[in-house]
Amino acid sequence: MEEKQTTEIIDERLVDESVIQQVIEDTCAEVLPELIDHYLSESALRIDKIIHAIDQKDAPTLEFETHTLGSSALALGNRPLSNLARKIEHLCLDGMNDEAYALRDDLIELAKASLAAIKMRKQQGFQ
Structure with missing residues (x-):
């Protein structure tokens, strides 16, 4: 039986394949789709909370x-999203709240692209 191939190209800057492969090595390929589904649903809720905040x-x-978003995004290879989330976190820690708030639209745009990319990667399957 042939695996379904997708013709869509994943932006490799948004999904770090080495992280995906490490998760497979640390767990197994069969568990990764479930981890991604959980990550996608949790991240959507978290991003709503971030926007509200x-x-x-x-x-x-x-x-x-x-x-929290920075940690979970990094764990599944959404490194740029993790980096931006951590940047916002550190701006808050440093009392630079207005600068953190100013990154709202950047976060929304990057989160949308990052979550779409990891979802597309899931559709390609894992071995």
Whole structure:
């Protein structure tokens, strides 16, 4: 039986394949789709909380939510999203809240692209 091939190209800058391969090595290929599904649903909720925190100018919540998003994004290879989330977190930690809030649209755009890329990667399958 042939595996389904996708013709869509994944932006390799958004999904670090070496992280995907490490997760497979540390666990197994069969568990990765479930991990990605959980990551996608949790990240969508977290991003909503981040947007709300920015809109409400709630720096403590923003710091917590971006820290958590940064960790989970890195764990599944969404390195640029992790980096931006951590940047926002550190701006909050440094009391530079307005600078953190100003990254709202950048985060939304990068999160949308990053989550789409990891979803597309899941559709390609794992070995």
